[in-house]
Amino acid sequence: MLQIGLIREGKIPADNRVALTPAQCKWLHKNFDTIRVVAQHSDTRCFSDKEYVMAGVEVKEDITRCDVLMGIKEVPAEQLIANKTYLFFSHTKKAQEHNQQLFQAILKNKITLIDYECLTHEDGQRILGFGFFAGIVGAHNGMMAYGKRTGLYNLNRVYQQKDYRNLIHTYFGLKLPTLKIAVTGSGRVAHGVLEIMNLMGIHEVEPFEYLHRQFDYPVYVDLKGRDLYARKDDGTYNRDDFHSHPDQYKCLFSPFAKQTDILMNGVYWDKSIPPLFTVEEFQSEEFSIKTIADITNDYHGSVVVNIGDSSIEEPIYGVDKKTLQKTTAYQNNVVDLMAVGNLPNELPRDASRYFGEQLIKFVLEDLVKGGSAIIERATMVKQGKLTPAYEYLREYANGNG
Incomplete structure (x- = not known):
């Protein structure tokens, strides 16, 4: 069973989009015995806690028992949970200076980072995006x-x-x-x-x-x-x-x-x-x-x-x-x-619905299976270590660059 946690957006100003809508969570629960989605309590999402509850999604504050944590924007470094697998837009693949501390915290906390921006088909075409x-x-x-x-x-x-x-x-x-x-x-x-x-x-x-x-x-x-x-x-x-x-x-x-x-x-x-x-x-x-x-x-x-x-x-x-x-x-x-x-x-509800559809179609089953070429290409950091494709970020990771 893969437990997916939809995390509350921590970046200020808070983003109101979501990776999976309530209706999509309900569909996943109905069609996959191997997936369970939990939503962290949030006042700022474009879909309310109540809408998730009505779709059969558990809403709670503590999501530390989830295997995979999904957000949208960068997670503030102090909110990262060690040893977890995260999916979000980290905005670090170009060695963006303003997210260098976040990237270093991901490595330090032995986190696995799968960046949405890096999820691509074999020909390099991006899978996800708003x-x-x-x-x-x-x-x-x-x-x-x-x-x-x-x-x-x-x-x-x-x-x-x-x-x-x-x-x-x-x-x-x-x-x-x-x-x-x-x-x-x-x-x-x-x-x-x-x-x-x-x-x-x-x-x-x-x-x-x-x-x-x-x-x-x-x-x-x-x-x-x-x-x-x-x-x-x-x-x-x-x-x-x-x-x-x-x-x-x-x-x-x-x-x-x-x-x-x-x-x-x-x-x-x-x-x-x-x-x-x-x-x-x-x-x-x-x-x-x-x-x-x-x-x-x-x-x-x-x-x-x-x-x-x-x-x-x-x-x-x-x-x-x-x-x-x-x-x-x-x-x-x-x-x-x-x-x-x-x-x-x-247009957060429309944008989230479109994003979630692509996530379900091309990514989620691979996550359940434990990986694929698509997942591998997008894994910038694995358990706190830079993966070979992102070795070019070594100086950035070390605090230089």
Whole structure:
């Protein structure tokens, strides 16, 4: 019998998403004699303790007897239980400095860490993630911000809607002005953005048309890897080569920055990938972007003027084009920026349901069996020791790096 504990989110501000919904727990209990789910008491989950109890899930404070503990965001180091197996988004695989102490505590407490972000199919495709709903909410917020800036239309907040279905209903009758939107990326985030573009009735156009034509209706362009990057030496693009040698590529976004009103950024980024635009381009008169929804949300990342997180309560801040300082949004000579790190929290029940479905479909049976290639690829730490695939984090683990 595998006892799974759904832990209370300890990171502040508390995340309200869950790895498994009450209905999914009920289904697991009915279909697997080998799985039992226990939920730790929580006042902040999008599903209440009562909903779990009604689904036949035991809710209690003490979860130390569970074999596997599942959360969503990073577990505060002081809340870790030694010698347990944890599944959560640790945000440590890129040696993120702000989570170094957490990673060291995982090793010290002889914990096994299976990181959701590292659960992949054999071809490297990620299995789990909230990217689609991040894209949904991020695109909505970007459109909302542009409406506030121009006063040409009005969109309410996503979290004021009960669920995704209700959100869709708010787009009926929405009349948008003439505008150009650049969508970057090809993963789950971009798919979520495109969903909103289509629901709002915004027309897709090809990159060449986007750059060389004016339209009297709202349009968007979907820019994928080959539209955004090319080798410095011969101008070609190969996806695998790009991910292996991003430093040998240049970014091709510059012409689009001169033709775009709203940038919806969903592109993957790490330190050696060139940003979409430089500070100098941002400050130039030709830079036409007024609103940036940085859904990927890397500090000084693909969007170099991302100068820190915004919050669900206050999702938009301004970046002064001259000083590059954070300021009030919707002013002249200011670009409005959304940089919320927990966007799916605005649609937590839908996002959790989707996440749990993938977890059940691709991961849980392997956990019950005691492992698989999928589990092995995602196990960053096993009983307090770095696994071979993550040996590159040795310095980070030792307190350097």
